[in-house]
Structures are given as structure tokens and as C-alpha cells.
Amino acid sequence: MMNKNKIIIASVVVAMSALSTASAQKNFKQEADNMFAGYQYNSAAELYKKAYAKEKRKDIKAEEIFKIAECYRNLHDTKQAESWYSKAIEAKYPNPKAVLYLAEMMKANEKYAEAIVQYNAYKELAPGDKKAEEGAKSCELAQKWKDKPSRYAVANETQINGASSDFSPMYADKKYNELYFTSTREGATGAVIDAITGGNFSDVYTVKRDKKGKWSTATPLGVEVNSAQNEGSVFLNNKVSTMYFTRCPIVKKKNMGCQILSSERKGMDWGIATVVAITVPDTIAVGHPALTPDESKLFFASDMAGGQGGKDIWMVEIDKKTKACGAPVNLGPTINTADDEMYPFVHDDGTLYFASNGHLGMGGLDIYKAEKSGDNFTGVSNLRYPINSAADDFGIVFEGKNERGFFTSNREGGKGDDDIYSFNLPALLHVTQGVVRDVDTQKPVAGAKVKLIGSDGSTVELTTDANGIYKFDKNGTEQYVKPNVTYQIYASMDKFFNSDKVRFTTVGDETSKTFDQALTLKSIAKPIELPNIFYDLGKAELRPESMVSLDGLVFTLNENPGITIKLGSHTDSRGDDKSNQALSQARAQSVMDYLVSKGIEIERLTAFGYGETAPKTLGSNLVTAAGLTIPAGTTLVEKYILKLKSKEDQEEAFQQNRRTDFLVLTTNYVSSKK
Structure with a gap:
């Protein structure tokens, strides 16, 4: 593109007075200089080429090559300019600007890696000129922007x-x-x-x-x-x-x-x-x-x-x-x-x-x-x-x-x-979709409610279809999932605990995305064992490591504010019945006290000690440390445990009975604090 075309305000200069044909043949360089000074770069380039062809002195030839390159640079013919700047450097043209302009022409021709080499060479020749460092950085950015373009x-x-x-x-x-x-x-x-x-x-x-x-x-x-x-x-x-x-x-x-x-x-x-x-x-x-x-x-x-x-x-x-x-x-x-x-x-x-x-x-x-x-x-x-x-x-x-x-x-x-x-700028088309399943059976849950909550204050709810599928895409002409918003999504269903809330964000996204979110619901119909609830022998006080597991229950109760639960504590069959009953009740009470200390309303909780009356039935195979497999469905009564050959296997089986679980009693609790 010509300078004039890029900026209409560029100077408009008429041709210098013409020299006679004979004079031009004798002094192509002088006429070329005149043309160059008059911004007539096309004509100047051709005359410099004629002067260069006749010139014998190496330093003058190098200067004429550089001037040819300058003509093409001003004409925005970057390919020709790159070629002639390279020739000027090969001809030992002394001005470091030849290296700088070669770098710039390479950049304009998208030869970013080669341009960086020339910018670094120019930096050695002119260490005080910031153009070298800025040029190299521009090349790095240019390549980065091409590799990851904007949405336009x-x-x-x-x-x-x-x-x-x-x-x-x-x-x-x-x-x-x-x-x-x-x-x-x-x-x-x-x-x-x-x-x-x-x-x-x-x-x-x-x-x-x-x-x-x-x-x-x-x-x-x-x-x-x-x-x-x-x-x-x-x-x-x-x-x-x-x-x-x-x-x-x-x-x-x-x-x-x-x-x-x-x-x-x-x-x-x-x-x-x-x-x-x-x-x-x-x-x-x-x-x-x-x-x-x-x-x-x-x-x-x-x-x-x-x-x-x-x-x-x-x-x-x-x-x-x-x-x-x-x-x-x-x-x-x-x-x-x-x-x-x-x-x-x-x-x-x-x-x-x-x-x-x-x-x-x-x-x-x-x-x-x-x-x-x-x-x-x-x-x-x-x-x-x-x-x-x-x-x-x-x-x-x-x-x-x-x-x-x-x-x-x-x-x-x-x-x-x-x-x-x-x-x-094409609109971003964000979608979030997935399937809601029963975590135990892995079957899809039809009719589950899926709620999408945005950091912009938006809340949208959909219901899963017969195959448990949900999809938040378009609501008429509007998008459910908007740019630059952070979302939480979860599922809920009668007789199930709410699913975990899944977080995702569209902040900073410059391309359309589909967020696949699998959500799982757990039935509230069966008791749920709390893992890793430990007590010292014969005592009811919770050990510190037990509190981590109970904090998970606190989270579940807060996420499901309508449920009330019965906390059950169990012992193994060793010891007398009365002592086991009292110990299990005290342990259930200590769990309840901890939950209350974490802000759970006491009206939602019931503590019950089962003692040794409800041995555990395995929901899945139990493999002991010694390698014994006890099959799923086995009820760990004392008679069965004592038939195990290894004392270590027996101890692991007894340990399975020492547990704390909870059972959902109701799902329609309304807090008196509201």
C-alpha cells in the first residue's frame, strides 16, 4: 500500500524537473536521488538499479542497494524490500538500519522467527535503540495471536x-x-x-x-x-x-x-x-x-x-x-x-x-x-x-x-x-448438559430437577427427560449460559439427596463451549454409613480424624435443608449387651453434639444406639488384608465371624460392625429460624 493510500494527509509532491536522456544515462544515481526526495519511489528504484549495474565502487554499490530497498519499503512492497535489504547487508552496507528494516520486512512477511534473529542482531549493533527489543516482542506476540485468534x-x-x-x-x-x-x-x-x-x-x-x-x-x-x-x-x-x-x-x-x-x-x-x-x-x-x-x-x-x-x-x-x-x-x-x-x-x-x-x-x-x-x-x-x-x-x-x-x-x-x-463478533454459544443418574444403580433418573445458578444473579431450573437427560442451551432467543459468568449446577429429586454442586465458568472464554456435567443422586431410603468414625476403646469421644467425615455430613445437611435424620451407632458383639447399648448411645450422642456445634438445628437430629443388635450386611465384597474375600450380602453375625480361620480376618470383620450411620426420617422439615 502506498504511503498516500495509507494516509491521505501524506505529502503530495510533483515530479522533479526531467533530465535529458543523455544526462540520465550519465548520472542515474543523481536522478534517482532526486526522485527519491520527491517521493517517486517507483521511478527511483528503477534508476537506482541502473546506477547499481554500472557502479564499480563497492561502497557506492552497497548504498544504492540499500536505497532500492528503501524505495520498496516506502512502496510497501515488503517482499522486494526484504530481498534488497538482505543484499545490502551482504554488500557490507554499514548503517545498522539495514538490519532493523530487514527485521521489519520479515515481520511484515510473517517470518517471525527469522525476524527475531535480525532484531537481536540489530540490538548488538545499536544497543540503545528500543526498537530491537520491541520488535522481537512484537514477533512473539504476533505468533501467539495467530495461534490463538480473537473471536472476530x-x-x-x-x-x-x-x-x-x-x-x-x-x-x-x-x-x-x-x-x-x-x-x-x-x-x-x-x-x-x-x-x-x-x-x-x-x-x-x-x-x-x-x-x-x-x-x-x-x-x-x-x-x-x-x-x-x-x-x-x-x-x-x-x-x-x-x-x-x-x-x-x-x-x-x-x-x-x-x-x-x-x-x-x-x-x-x-x-x-x-x-x-x-x-x-x-x-x-x-x-x-x-x-x-x-x-x-x-x-x-x-x-x-x-x-x-x-x-x-x-x-x-x-x-x-x-x-x-x-x-x-x-x-x-x-x-x-x-x-x-x-x-x-x-x-x-x-x-x-x-x-x-x-x-x-x-x-x-x-x-x-x-x-x-x-x-x-x-x-x-x-x-x-x-x-x-x-x-x-x-x-x-x-x-x-x-x-x-x-x-x-x-x-x-x-x-x-x-x-x-x-x-x-459472533455470539458465544455456551451449553451445559448431562445425565442425572442414581449413584447406586447407575440408572438415569427421570423427572429430576436440575438448577443452574449464575454469579450474575440468574437462576434457571429444568427437568430431566425420560432418559435422565438435561440441556441448558437456548431459551427462545436468549442463552441460558452467558459469557463471563460463573455457574453452579445441581440436581434434586424426591427421596434422594441433592447432588453435589458442580462449578464451571465462562469467564474469559473466547470460543463457544459445551460443558458436560454428569450429576448423581443418592437414595435416602437406606441407612448411609459414615466412613472413618473412630473412637478410643470403650469411649464415646470423637477422635480428631472422625471430624473430617462428619464435616461431610454437615455439608450434606446444609445442602438438603428439608431432611431430618436418625444417627445410629453400632458396636460389635463382644462385651455384654447392656454395656454395648450404653456405649453406642453415647457415641451416637457425641456425633449429634458435633453436628449441633456446626450449626445444624437439633430438631433435625435423633441419636440412637443399636448396641450389637444390627450387624452389618455387606453391600459389596470385603477383601481383608490377608487376602480373604467375604462376599457381598454376608451378614456379619458373631457365629460367622468366629468361623474365620485368621484372627486378623476376624478382627477386620468385627471392625465392620463398629460403625456409625444415618437414616433420613423426613424430607419436609421447615426451619423455625426462617
Whole structure:
């Protein structure tokens, strides 16, 4: 992309006076230098090649090779520029900038690993220049962003784009079906060929989109806007009643800088454009106008003195009555760098979007955004791939508050030089689904209630189908599972304990996801043994390790506030019946006391000591430490245990009978504390 095409405010310089053919043959280098100084890089490159072919001195040949590379760099022919910078380095060109520019061309050609090598080489040659470290970091980020792109989807608007340059799109109606853009296509108003590019001058064109989404043939705006000079970079206010644009006039073959003009709508047409009176010298370039939604401020790009380096973004306040502009204010080093910042756009939410080749980026110009903070902007961030690429990306515009619009890029695969691309942010489609099963039988539970609770305050409940399946996807046009929310999900059912709550989050997700959550319910019909409830011999006090297991019961009771339970404690058959009964009752009471100490209401609890009267029936095979298998269904009565050959096996069987369990009594308890 040509400098002029990237920024309409670039200087427009006519060709230097022609030398005679004989003189040119004798001094190609001098004429090439003149062409280069006049920004006529195409012509300069060809002349430098002729000079290089005839030159005998190695140092001059190296300089001419470097100048050829410079021509292609300014023409944004990055592949040719990379090739010639490599040749300049091989020819021992002494200026370290050759290495820096080679790195930048490699980056622009997506050769990130090779570019990092050259940036590191430049760092050795110019250790005080931050561009080496910043360039290498940009390459690392660029590769990372390509490997993990943002959610934006982009598409080349092939119906709009032609073989030349089409750029800087702007919505031109309130329904967002008309687009103004800048183009150098055939049919431009000016009859003179642009001396910088050798192509047409740019004009402002319009296209309209029909109900089927098809764009009309592009037509130029009238002479009220387009002239024999370069026009472009249009901006319209929200009412589409006022248009701002850039024009770069040439008077008597002299560059007069660039100006911002405005025009008021007159019915279906535009009125005669007038210059916006921004206080700068005539030869200083200003352009790329962008209004704030309330039309109180006008942002623009300029290379005027007092900036941060190259072309900066500036702002003037606009008087609402007189439309007079205040003094230009530079946006400062947060936004502007020593390089170029251009193409500002202020979103309806106040966010500033702009293009820059000075911040960490992927290649040439990248598009950035900065959040509004009072009267300033902060937090500059790159829009990443695929909005940005290794090429030049700039001139973004949004469709009101929506996350869609257009921008410009000269990336690989385009139709012309600069092309207009559309973008949109597809909605995230998050789903959570699964099957609710009985934890003991593994059979699906039909009719279970599944509740989804969001950190945004949302609560949704569904019922499982005949196969125990639930699915939270769409509720009409709304999504059950929303972006940037953390959720808890659980199942409940009569005669079952509530399932454990499963936590998942969509915070930070940039792709659609399906969360598969299997939920299990446990029947409350049978006693449930509490594992690892230990007591010292002949005592009822809980040992510390027993409390961990009981804390799990506390959690279950809190998650199921409607149940009341009977706590049962059992002993083995050794010892007398009366002592075992008393000990088991005391142990059940100690469990109950612990639960009460943890906030469980005493009305929900009953303590009962069974003594040795209810030996355990194994629900699954018991394999002892000695390797004996006692089959499931065996009731561990004393007579059976004493028939076991090993004392160790007998002790393990007796230990199975020493247990604490609980049984749900009711499921409709209502707390008196509510």
C-alpha cells in the first residue's frame, strides 16, 4: 500500500524537473536521488538499479542497494524490500538500519522467527535503540495471536473492492446500508496522475446494500466533495447530516499540505465543502477526521510540531453554536509514539480506536483501542488477529453499539492493493448438559430437577427427560449460559439427596463451549454409613480424624435443608449387651453434639444406639488384608465371624460392625429460624 493510500494527509509532491536522456544515462544515481526526495519511489528504484549495474565502487554499490530497498519499503512492497535489504547487508552496507528494516520486512512477511534473529542482531549493533527489543516482542506476540485468534470473524468485501485501493469505509445512513469509502479506481475526478504512486488521485465513492445483502456498483460523490485533488477518509455524524473529509490540494505544482473539510447535507446531496479552521500552518498536513458521538470534539491525525514523533492523533473542541475549533491538543504518549498514529474513530461507548505502527503489533499498521477514562484514554490494547495481520490494517468503523463494522487491510489474499473488510463478533454459544443418574444403580433418573445458578444473579431450573437427560442451551432467543459468568449446577429429586454442586465458568472464554456435567443422586431410603468414625476403646469421644467425615455430613445437611435424620451407632458383639447399648448411645450422642456445634438445628437430629443388635450386611465384597474375600450380602453375625480361620480376618470383620450411620426420617422439615 502506498504511503498516500495509507494516509491521505501524506505529502503530495510533483515530479522533479526531467533530465535529458543523455544526462540520465550519465548520472542515474543523481536522478534517482532526486526522485527519491520527491517521493517517486517507483521511478527511483528503477534508476537506482541502473546506477547499481554500472557502479564499480563497492561502497557506492552497497548504498544504492540499500536505497532500492528503501524505495520498496516506502512502496510497501515488503517482499522486494526484504530481498534488497538482505543484499545490502551482504554488500557490507554499514548503517545498522539495514538490519532493523530487514527485521521489519520479515515481520511484515510473517517470518517471525527469522525476524527475531535480525532484531537481536540489530540490538548488538545499536544497543540503545528500543526498537530491537520491541520488535522481537512484537514477533512473539504476533505468533501467539495467530495461534490463538480473537473471536472476530472477517471477510473481504469483494463486491465493493476493485483492483486498485479501496479504503477508509464509513457508514452513510442511519440504517447502516450505505457506505462511503475512498478509492483510486478508474473514473476519478482528477485527470492528472498522482506523481507519488503513478496511479489515480483518490475520490470518495458510495455503495448501497439491498435487502438481500448485495452491494450496488460504486459511484463517486459529486463535485461538491470530489475534486482534481486527493479526497478521502470520510466521517459522518450520527445524524448523517454533516460530513467531514480530507483533501490534499496542490497549487501551481506546490504541495499545500492537507486539510479537513466539512459539508452539510442538502436533501439527497451535499453542499459545497468548506475548510475546517484548525490552527496549523498551510503546509502542515491534517486529516482523518473523527467526531465524538456528541459532536463536541473532533479527532484527527497530523504531523504538526509539538507531537510525539511522526504523525500523531490530535483533538480540538468544537463550539456547539459557532462550530469554531479550539486549539489542537495532542493525545499524549499513551496514544502517540515516535512513529505514526492515524485513522481515529470514537465508538458510541467512548472507546478510541486508531491505527499505529509504533505500539507492539503484528506487522505494519495495526488497529488498537483505548478505553475512555474521564477526559483521557488509557489501556491501549491491540485488536489482535484476525482484525490485525502482518500487513497494514487501519480505518475501522463500527455499526453503532454493535460489534460489527468494516476496516481496511492490504493483507495477502486481497482483491486489490488496499481492500475493505467486514468484521463481526459472533455470539458465544455456551451449553451445559448431562445425565442425572442414581449413584447406586447407575440408572438415569427421570423427572429430576436440575438448577443452574449464575454469579450474575440468574437462576434457571429444568427437568430431566425420560432418559435422565438435561440441556441448558437456548431459551427462545436468549442463552441460558452467558459469557463471563460463573455457574453452579445441581440436581434434586424426591427421596434422594441433592447432588453435589458442580462449578464451571465462562469467564474469559473466547470460543463457544459445551460443558458436560454428569450429576448423581443418592437414595435416602437406606441407612448411609459414615466412613472413618473412630473412637478410643470403650469411649464415646470423637477422635480428631472422625471430624473430617462428619464435616461431610454437615455439608450434606446444609445442602438438603428439608431432611431430618436418625444417627445410629453400632458396636460389635463382644462385651455384654447392656454395656454395648450404653456405649453406642453415647457415641451416637457425641456425633449429634458435633453436628449441633456446626450449626445444624437439633430438631433435625435423633441419636440412637443399636448396641450389637444390627450387624452389618455387606453391600459389596470385603477383601481383608490377608487376602480373604467375604462376599457381598454376608451378614456379619458373631457365629460367622468366629468361623474365620485368621484372627486378623476376624478382627477386620468385627471392625465392620463398629460403625456409625444415618437414616433420613423426613424430607419436609421447615426451619423455625426462617
